[in-house]
Amino acid sequence: MNAKVETLRSLEEFDHILRDIETEDYQAVGFQSVKASDEFIKTAEREREKLTKKVDPKLLAMYERIMKRYGGRVVVQVIREFCGGCYVKLPSELAARCRTDLVSCPNCGRFLYYVK
Numbered sequence: 001m002n003a004k005v006e007t008l009r010s011l012e013e014f015d016h017i018l019r020d021i022e023t024e025d026y027q028a029v030g031f032q033s034v035k036a037s038d039e040f041i042k043t044a045e046r047e048r049e050k051l052t053k054k055v056d057p058k059l060l061a062m063y064e065r066i067m068k069r070y071g072g073r074v075v076v077q078v079i080r081e082f083c084g085g086c087y088v089k090l091p092s093e094l095a096a097r098c099r100t101d102l103v104s105c106p107n108c109g110r111f112l113y114y115v116k
């Protein structure tokens, strides 16, 4: 997987972790007795911060925009030649490029990755 895609995926995971911690649903699903410690939250925030410094500012802005618009699922899997975020069929050439390059879906703008 493209290194940039990997970084963005990791960033998205941090965002989900930090958001989930706050929700009641998360606390209700078997985590009543295990409250995320302040130490964990601080660590996760620090690691997220470090990660954002590795991302090109333009790319980071794109990421934040997509996260804001869709509330998650910023980096999505290509399923055959379909975007896993908005389900449109991608041009074959673009779908092929997802294997090696950082590519955005022309319809929804999400970042695409391909798993064999």
Ligand SMILES: [Zn+2]
Pocket: 083, 084, 085, 086, 087, 088, 105, 106, 107, 108, 109, 110
């Ligand atoms: Zn899409």
